[in-house]
Amino acid sequence: AQKITQTQPGMFVQEKEAVTLDCTYDTSDQSYGLFWYKQPSSGEMIFLIYQGSYDEQNATEGRYSLNFQKARKSANLVISASQLGDSAMYFCAMREALSGGYNKLIFGAGTRLAVHP
Amino acid sequence: KAGVTQTPRYLIKTRGQQVTLSCSPISGHRSVSWYQQTPGQGLQFLFEYFSETQRNKGNFPGRFSGRQFSNSRSEMNVSTLELGDSALYLCASSLTGGKLTTNEKLFFGSGTQLSVL
Numbered sequence: 489a490q491k492i493t494q495t496q497p498g499m500f501v502q503e504k505e506a507v508t509l510d511c512t513y514d515t516s517d518q519s520y521g522l523f524w525y526k527q528p529s530s531g532e533m534i535f536l537i538y539q540g541s542y543d544e545q546n547a548t549e550g551r552y553s554l555n556f557q558k559a560r561k562s563a564n565l566v567i568s569a570s571q572l573g574d575s576a577m578y579f580c581a582m583r584e585a586l587s588g589g590y591n592k593l594i595f596g597a598g599t600r601l602a603v604h605p
Numbered sequence: 606k607a608g609v610t611q612t613p614r615y616l617i618k619t620r621g622q623q624v625t626l627s628c629s630p631i632s633g634h635r636s637v638s639w640y641q642q643t644p645g646q647g648l649q650f651l652f653e654y655f656s657e658t659q660r661n662k663g664n665f666p667g668r669f670s671g672r673q674f675s676n677s678r679s680e681m682n683v684s685t686l687e688l689g690d691s692a693l694y695l696c697a698s699s700l701t702g703g704k705l706t707t708n709e710k711l712f713f714g715s716g717t718q719l720s721v722l
Binding site: 521523525530531532533534535538540579583586587588590591592593594595596597598 | 663707708
């Protein structure tokens, strides 16, 4: 079974600095996809960025980029120029196959990021 | 375009009662998934519906059930509530549920916070 590991329960960063949130994964599949979601205190899970295993370039979405190292099975999220509104829980996730060819998302335990002014 | 709407936002129930949670997906989305989020277990997959059919179910007891209507709205029901059912219940919608490696995003609602006393 697949597994997602986020080893940093909490991180803090100064406003306007960059921060890296770690994610490692375990899968025997050759083709897979990785997601990052942000969960502010409101509870809603907000999609941030996606990386496919065969994508040649690291994914970027605005201030978010993904440092994808396939051989190491890591997909770290980099947030540049942190803002106070970035304070939230961040989850790394990947699709896991279910019966019938369908799938679900499995999530890591999350990292709580605090941005200080 | 309206996002995923979950009602109610908060619920307080006592042990032994039953509860029904509602989820309205983004217009045009036919797949609805439910996840349970607790501090101890993190995010766990409950079930997924597509075109009124349950395609998969996670490892939860039969007290947890759901359904989907012809307009893709979904409800989940928990009968004979236990203290351990206290959690944030998140609903997510997507166009089709996606194949294993597509970047089809899941769009989440803000969740229903259930407290069982």
